[in-house]
Amino acid sequence: MCDYLLRVEELKMHFPIHGGILWRQIGKVFAVDGVSFAVKQGKTIGLVGESGCGKTTVGRSILKLYQPTHGKVFFEGKNILTLKRKDMQPLRRDMQMIFQDPFESLNSRFTIGDIIEEPFLIHRIGNPEERKESVKRLLDRVGISQNAINNFPHEFSGGQRQRIGIARAIALNPKLIICDEPVSALDVSIQSQILNLLLELQEEMKLTLVFIAHDLAVVKHISDHIAVMYLGKIAEYADADALYDHPLHPYTRALISAIPVPDPAAKRKRQILHGEVPSPRNPPPGCRFHTRCPIVIDRCKIEEPLLRNVINKSGNNHQVACHRADEISP
Secondary structure: OOOOOEEEEEEEEEEEEEEOOOOEEEEEEEEEEEEEEEEOOOOEEEEEOOOOOOHHHHHHHHOOOOOOOEEEEEEOOEEHHHOOHHHHHHHHHOEEEEOOOOOOOOOOOOOHHHHHHHHHHHOOOOOHHHHHHHHHHHHHHOOOOHHHOOOOHHHOOHHHHHHHHHHHHHOOOOOEEEEEOOOOOOOHHHHHHHHHHHHHHHHHHOOEEEEEEOOHHHHHHHOOEEEEEEOOEEEEEEEHHHHHHOOOOHHHHHHHHOOOOOOOOOOOOOOOOOOOOOOOOOOOOOOOOOOOOOOOOHHHHHOOOOOEEEOOOOOOOEEEOOOOHHHHOO
């Protein structure tokens, strides 16, 4: 039995740029450039970072919605990147995705009953009566009335649409779900409901989640471990509590300092990052964060820091890609 349900090793996804009269390749976008992590069954890893850091590309590459440029993705010990399409088909039942936009991800021409039934049809599971009963049970499980089975997506609110998307994702009892910013398009009042639903389903079904988001507060609520990404690479990786209590990377510290504090009397020193995120087409040499880092030194500009283990106060595995992490460790 594998220690980890999902293991990603040195994953890279470089998108070619074409141009000119002959439409030749003139460059690359280094969307993901050497990402590694692992997740045990029933656990959640959060991928967090600014827009454009590559976290969604990681999620899609894991499911082979993109064919990665380099790397390995082991699912239950098997490198799925080497599998052909026909060999991937059985694994699709065990690997599902919840998309960011709950409206765009649902076919507006189908009723929600048809949408949730589709996975059963694709994998040839059950007869029409059995499939209909399964759809009704799934609607009940995500908090949608069975009476709405013949309604269309536009007749539902954003939160209800996302519940429908979740019902579709869990229809075949998967082992792994990639959650691509599933609450970012929803009202704050609805976000907690969807997060709690995911946590309930995870406990019931022993789901393993890769939770992608840009909101650190949301990620902490649902994740066991968190990987902070910056410009295609992981800057810091630790369990959720250690990352929030003792952040070691200057970028992580800046992100945490930007989390709103509900207590008006509470004081938190903001760490403002100046400048723009460099283009993934032409990332800077050395540490990719050095153009915005408040503690940059000359070494950072020429030597790329490796993701390495450091000793933290909690004693848990804590990794950081920063030359000065030992100096600024709390």
